[in-house]
Amino acid sequence: xxxxxxxxxxxxxxxxxxxxxxxxxxxxxxxxxxxxxxxxxxxxxxxxxxxxxxxxxxxxxxxxxxxxxxxxxxxxxxxxxxxxxxxxxxxxxxxxxxxxxxxxxxxxxxxxxxxxxxxxxxxxxxxxxxxxxxxxxxxxxxxxxxxxxxxxxxxxxxxxxxxxxxxxxxxxxxxxxxxxxxxxxxxxxxx
Amino acid sequence: xxxxxxxxxxxxxxxxxxxxxxxxxxxxxxxxxxxxxxxxxxxxxxxxxxxxxxxxxxxxxxxxxxxxxxxxxxxxxxxxxxxxxxxxxxxxxxxxxxxxxxxxxxxxxxxxxxxxxxxxxxxxxxxxxxxxxxxxxxxxxxxxxxxxxxxxxxxxxxxxxxxxxxxxxxxxxxxxxxxxxxxxxxxxxxxxxxxxxxxxxxxxxxxxxxxx
Numbered sequence: 001x002x003x004x005x006x007x008x009x010x011x012x013x014x015x016x017x018x019x020x021x022x023x024x025x026x027x028x029x030x031x032x033x034x035x036x037x038x039x040x041x042x043x044x045x046x047x048x049x050x051x052x053x054x055x056x057x058x059x060x061x062x063x064x065x066x067x068x069x070x071x072x073x074x075x076x077x078x079x080x081x082x083x084x085x086x087x088x089x090x091x092x093x094x095x096x097x098x099x100x101x102x103x104x105x106x107x108x109x110x111x112x113x114x115x116x117x118x119x120x121x122x123x124x125x126x127x128x129x130x131x132x133x134x135x136x137x138x139x140x141x142x143x144x145x146x147x148x149x150x151x152x153x154x155x156x157x158x159x160x161x162x163x164x165x166x167x168x169x170x171x172x173x174x175x176x177x178x179x180x181x182x183x184x185x186x187x188x189x190x191x
Numbered sequence: 192x193x194x195x196x197x198x199x200x201x202x203x204x205x206x207x208x209x210x211x212x213x214x215x216x217x218x219x220x221x222x223x224x225x226x227x228x229x230x231x232x233x234x235x236x237x238x239x240x241x242x243x244x245x246x247x248x249x250x251x252x253x254x255x256x257x258x259x260x261x262x263x264x265x266x267x268x269x270x271x272x273x274x275x276x277x278x279x280x281x282x283x284x285x286x287x288x289x290x291x292x293x294x295x296x297x298x299x300x301x302x303x304x305x306x307x308x309x310x311x312x313x314x315x316x317x318x319x320x321x322x323x324x325x326x327x328x329x330x331x332x333x334x335x336x337x338x339x340x341x342x343x344x345x346x347x348x349x350x351x352x353x354x355x356x357x358x359x360x361x362x363x364x365x366x367x368x369x370x371x372x373x374x375x376x377x378x379x380x381x382x383x384x385x386x387x388x389x390x391x392x393x394x395x396x397x398x399x400x401x402x403x
């Protein structure tokens with residue numbers, strides 16, 4: 001709960017409101033926002049803060065939680081914006097740390113005659129190459145066909161599963177099986 | 192200030208920033224913004240790298256050495272570009288996994304279709320980026336990859352020829368990989384990410400409009 005005071009509220013009026021709230025068992029912290037003194041409820045029952053409306057210097061109350069907020073959700077700014085900005089900063093800091101500690105290198109110059117001992121496939125391509133390796137070269141067309149069909153079914157999932165309130169249990173089992181197969185292929189389990 | 196408050200864009204931005212976000216959509220919106228922010232960081236570092244990178248087989252090694260040794264913070268910039276691409280793939284996977292596990296595609300098909308298109312494009316961006324180093328490992332990776340592509344039924348050989356730009360991996364291949372990485376795929380990803388965000392904002396507005 002935030003209590004917004006009139007723009008020209010004098011310091012003694014602010015003190016009066018703080019004292020009024022203290023008598024009601026509500027502890028507040030005074031800050032300024034958009035040129036207005038604002039009291040942020042720190043402790044106590046917020047419903048008792050409504051008593052502050054009896055003071056002339058109080059412009060209004062701004063709910064930061066409670067049934068209305070629970071029903072409608074918090075505003076994008078500052079609540080969600082700051083929350084996601086903090087997460088973004090952590091993600092970027094981690095990436096900067098990785099870039100600093102594990103920078104990508106540059107390999108040897110191209111040698112058209114000699115292939116490297118092992119051609120390293122990026123991690124995100126290992127499951128696909130692992131799947132292709134399951135089939136002999138003459139049956140690669142079958143591997144590709146199966147992969148394309150699986151991909152098409154995955155993308156078209158909403159066409160098959162339209163039941164809004166249906167149980168998610170079969171879906172979760174299918175996802176777990178898919179993850180296990182992809183992990184097995186990606187880690188070279190078929191080698 | 193009064194004149195600025197009359198300005199439509201200012202009002203729109205203010206309304207958008209102050210709009211309440213329904214609880215059921217806050218995760219979707221957050222993930223979409225996170226993906227978009229990482230993508231913009233990728234574009235930023237990519238533009239800076241492209242100032243020094245020269246996509247020609249004769250000069251590519253020299254330009255890579257120049258970026259890593261002579262450009263101020265060039266090694267960090269390249270490292271960041273490399274790791275952000277990994278992070279972007281992981282966040283896209285998490286975004287899609289969240290939609291899959293939570294069955295959030297039910298009733299929101301386009302949201303799912305867009306996510307399913309964005310992920311392979313982001314992977315393609317990362318893969319083409321790895322090839323632009325054009326060292327021995329990258330060269331043989333391209334050869335092996337195109338060898339696999341050739342085995343795709345019906346369209347494989349033609350597709351491999353288009354990527355290769357001829358019968359063998361050469362300067363044309365590098366040029367095409369560069370074009371796909373720097374010019375073609377980023378615009379596609381940008382359009383899809385914007386559409387993804389627009390769909391979420393539409394859902395927020397719908398949810399907001401349906402509140403009593």
